[in-house]
């Protein structure tokens with residue numbers, strides 16, 4: 001395996017934050033670390049980049065034990081939520097900064113900076129001060145500054161969470177493109193499920209510093225390993241006898257004599273989230289925004305396929 005964490009333990013003041021965590025990643029993969037606030041995601045990254053010492057376990061990069069190496073010797077770079085660019089420098093100078101510590105000639109440095117500018121499509125702002133560019137552009141420069149030194153492993157700690165929804169989407173796609181072009185191995189922390197599903201080759205879901213499931217997004221959603229995973233990713237409707245249905249697996253049909261009543265309709269753009277009351281139960285139903293749009297108080301019937309039913313774990 002390209003990168004491995006074995007039996008990792010981390011405590012702060014005797015409180016165990018990460019508990020015997022093990023996982024591995026192949027070269028060129030994006031691993032998403034997903035979990036609720038305070039579950040230990042950033043702490044895990046700090047153990048990997050060496051900003052924090054671990055209390056037990058091993059971290060291996062290309063079979064080399066890096067567990068106790070100082071951060072600058074690990075070949076691991078980190079992109080944070082806040083961009084931490086040098087405000088008195090241009091985009092180009094910010095990108096070139098990390099290369100100063102590598103033994104490269106000026107023309108080699110210029111070549112690498114130009115390549116990064118083109119890869120991240122920063123041509124039009126390359127000679128502007130970083131204080132004059134937008135948040136999305138600043139985050140792209142921060143990404144470039146980490147990529148240019150060609151770390152073996154790139155860590156990203158909620159890098160897009162300060163950006164608006166559209167920009168997040170665009171940067172996600174860009175990150176994927178750049179990652180594939182450079183065949184870079186990345187660990188990306190987020191608490192946003194959509195981001196996790198969209199970006200991750202695999203998702204490492206943790207709660208209270210403990211591994212809940214390590215799997216692809218579809219496996220995590222369709223075959224959750226336990227109750228926590230089931231409830232954390234998406235919504236569930238309980239049908240009794242420990243069976244559940246996801247909101248998109250319920251079909252609503254307009255029916256003036258139906259026993260279900262729409263009590264809420266939330267427009268989401270491509271989909272609409274409905275709340276339906278039926279026999280004193282409330283069901284969450286997600287429909288494509290296509291064809292009939294239901295109104296609050298409209299009567300409906302509910303149907304689903306037996307094969308879509310999940311069984312409680």
Ligand SMILES: Nc1ncnc2c1ncn2[C@@H]1O[C@H](COP(=O)(O)OP(=O)(O)OP(=O)(O)O)[C@@H](O)[C@H]1O
Nearest residue numbers: 012013017035036037038039040041042043044191
């Ligand atoms: N330097 C520290 N000293 C003591 N406790 C800390 C320290 N850093 C983090 N913690 C604690 O460790 C736990 C995990 O924090 P961490 O920042 O890793 O969580 P997270 O999953 O990244 O959360 P979020 O999604 O909110 O950023 C929290 O209870 C936090 O209070």
